[in-house]
Amino acid sequence: MRERDIEKAYRKQVEARGGMCVKLSSQHFNGLPDRLIVLPENEIYFVEFKSNTGKLSRRQERVISKLIALGARVEVISEI
Numbered sequence: 001m002r003e004r005d006i007e008k009a010y011r012k013q014v015e016a017r018g019g020m021c022v023k024l025s026s027q028h029f030n031g032l033p034d035r036l037i038v039l040p041e042n043e044i045y046f047v048e049f050k051s052n053t054g055k056l057s058r059r060q061e062r063v064i065s066k067l068i069a070l071g072a073r074v075e076v077i078s079e080i
Contacts, residue, residue, distance in 0.1 A: 001079060007034060007049045009080040014039065031063035033074060045073035052078050 011021040019039035024032045024046075033046035046067060048060060056064070056076065064074050 001052060003049050003051045003054060006051070006077060006080055010047070010049070010077060011035075013080075019043075031057065031059035033060075033064065033067075045075060048074070048076045050076060050078045054078065 014021040014037055017039055019037060022036040022038070024034060024036055026032055033048040035047045035049070036044070037047055038044050046064075048056065048064065050056070064076070067074050
């Protein structure tokens with residue numbers, strides 16, 4: 001399954017739960033996860049989407065490790 005298809009299906013599931021699925025992008029900060037997910041009951045986390053064959057870049061690994069060290073919840077999703 002392609003990354004964009006996984007992301008689209010996941011976004012629909014989040015919205016069905018009454019949540020927000022915010023696309024993250026930055027010209028000045030590479031390696032951010034693809035989406036910020038905000039669900040009811042203060043459930044907030046970052047999600048990086050990858051195809052079944054995709055893998056994280058070194059920069060993405062470093063950013064995700066830093067986010068986790070700061071107490072953020074981060075998920076890498078490769079299938080729905």
